[in-house]
Amino acid sequence: MEKFHFEKNKYERDLQLRERELTIRENELKTNRSKVTPTHVAIYVALVGVIGTCVVALLQGYTNIKLERQKFESEIILKVATSDSIERNKKNLEFMLKAGFITDEQGKINKLVKDANFDLKIQTEKRIDVHNELPPKSLSEVYVCHSATSLAYHNSMCRGLKRCADRIDVMTIEEAKKTGHRKPCSFCYK
Numbered sequence: 001m002e003k004f005h006f007e008k009n010k011y012e013r014d015l016q017l018r019e020r021e022l023t024i025r026e027n028e029l030k031t032n033r034s035k036v037t038p039t040h041v042a043i044y045v046a047l048v049g050v051i052g053t054c055v056v057a058l059l060q061g062y063t064n065i066k067l068e069r070q071k072f073e074s075e076i077i078l079k080v081a082t083s084d085s086i087e088r089n090k091k092n093l094e095f096m097l098k099a100g101f102i103t104d105e106q107g108k109i110n111k112l113v114k115d116a117n118f119d120l121k122i123q124t125e126k127r128i129d130v131h132n133e134l135p136p137k138s139l140s141e142v143y144v145c146h147s148a149t150s151l152a153y154h155n156s157m158c159r160g161l162k163r164c165a166d167r168i169d170v171m172t173i174e175e176a177k178k179t180g181h182r183k184p185c186s187f188c189y190k
Helices: 002-034 038-080 086-099 108-114 173-178
Strands: 141-145 152-154 168-172
Touching (some): 038 086, 086 108, 152 173
Antiparallel strands (some): 141 152, 141 168
């Protein structure tokens, strides 16, 4: 009998020990489930980065489309308003509005088209044709090419002025010097 009690006590202690181990493991599993590991952090950061990149790409795409639309509408308005007839320009612009080629969310364009006093005629800038005659100038005036590389003023149609691909204006020498054309042309003033 004594051996039986001994065995019984042994099994009861063993059972208690296993039950304690089981509760300890259950507690460990519970705490490990709520514990954030470095791997979890890396995954979260990567997800936030991907979502942020997607949002930025969508916003940039939207603003690029909006900007291109504004450029397109501006080009249409400029092309529509180049006729000599003001009424024709207004009718063309009104057609573009109704057809949906240009948008007028605030109604400003439509208001201007309806206004009888509004002169819808874009003045095209007349450029001097350097291969033909230059406009008349007085003796105290010079010609100036408005290119980024032009530094000289000119007295007549010379080979330097013929290379001008930009606008050519007539002004006094003092005005030319104020615009950055500090020296006389070496071809004109020999």
